[in-house]
Amino acid sequence: MLKISFLEALNGDCILIKLMPSDAPYKNILIDGGVSATYNFRNSRGRTEDGALATLIDQLRLENQRIDLLVLTHIDDDHIDGILQWFKTDPDAHNMIGEVWFNSGRLIAEYLQEQENTALNHIINLPNDSTDTSVQQGVVFGQYIGEKGIWRREIIIQGKDIEWHNAKFQFLSPNIVNLQKLLKFWKKDDPGLNTSRTSDYHHSIEYLITHDSFEEDEREPNGSSIAFIMHFEGRRYLFLGDSHPSVIEEGLRQRQITTQNPISVELVKLSHHGSKGNTNKELLSLIHSNHYIISTNGNIHGHPDKQLLARLIKEKVGCQIYFNYPERSLKIFQPEDYAFLPFTINASKSEFVFSNGN
Secondary structure (H helix, E strand, O other): OEEEEEOOOOOOOOEEEEEOOOOOOOEEEEEOOOOHHHOEEEOOOOOEEEOHHHHHHHHHHHOOOOEEEEEOOOOOHHHHHHHHHHHHHOOOHHHHEEEEEOOOHHHHHHHHOOOOOHHHOOEEEEEOOOOOOOOEEEEEHHHHHHHOOOEOOOOOOOOOEEEEOOEEEEEEEOOHHHHHHHHHHOOOOOHHHHOOOOOOOOOOHHHHHHOOOOOOOOOHHHHOOOEEEEEEOOEEEEEOOOOOHHHHHHHHHHOOOOOOOOEEOOOEEOHHHHOOOOOOHHHHOOEEOOEEEEOOOOOOOOOOOHHHHHHHHHHOOOOEEEEOOHHHHHOOOOHHHHHHOOOEEEOOOOEEEEOOOO
16 A cells, blocks of 8 residues: 655645555655745744644654655755754754655765765754854765765765665656756855746636646756656556656656556656646646646745646546645636536545555
8 A cells, every 4th residue: 555645835746655565664754844934934923833744743753653755856945944954953863764865966966976966965054063062063065964874975866776675666757968057057045946936827828728827847857856656566656756747758668668558556646836848738648647646835936837737637527636824726716617517626535545455
């Protein structure tokens, strides 16, 4: 049996996969950690309050479990900052993790045999070893997880397969070209992080289908995102991170996936929180699934784009779309949308259980 939970991570991703085989111990996989507030935040009264990630960690401790595998898909704040906040806050955090898969800037540079881009470093401000706990010590994240013995320090790249306990991972992204772009061009003041976006929610599904056009996302961090097919007990699941569709198409075709022979998966975690630049018709034609997940509250960048939802509804007639923030879907659709093509919004479901019997 397998259980997948899409935690409330504000505008980010934080996904728990619990592998529950009948003949082996349970294993917990965490994909990303969301924004820092996914771990903890200050409420309106100025008090520190636990977020979904901290609540999860506490529950695992109570059950004498841990995160057996942590996959950090890429460097964007809305995927890694919750983990940085956890490590900063909890001195015992590393003991709660079995291993980490993460393409750090230094690891990418070593793999490509090119100069390191130090802008890719992530710093954790940990308490100093001295008695003065007000003094903070900056530690590079990659170095920290390496020294703690929890980093599987090997590049994760398109075409690679990893057998992990009872599961198998087939990686579709990133490819070498996008790792090179990240290493060469990305800067911490990347303006793409704060680009304002115009909402298309006032348009109908019919209008957006009729006026559909596609322009691929060009942000380097998204292009470097880890994306994979996960196999477990005869079923497949597709987790796309924030990846670029052209890279995923390339990765699928390398594995003999075509429009005539699409890959069948139980669910798809849509790329980049449902952005219209990260899923195109060509990619959808390579996938056979009825379940599509959007992870975001939409408050920062206005995701998901209704243009993407219209594209999905047209290409996957009768599909079911799931939001881990139910209220988001209520802002998007108009009554006439439901009469144009059949689809279902499952606004209240962000947890899935798959067993051999269903």
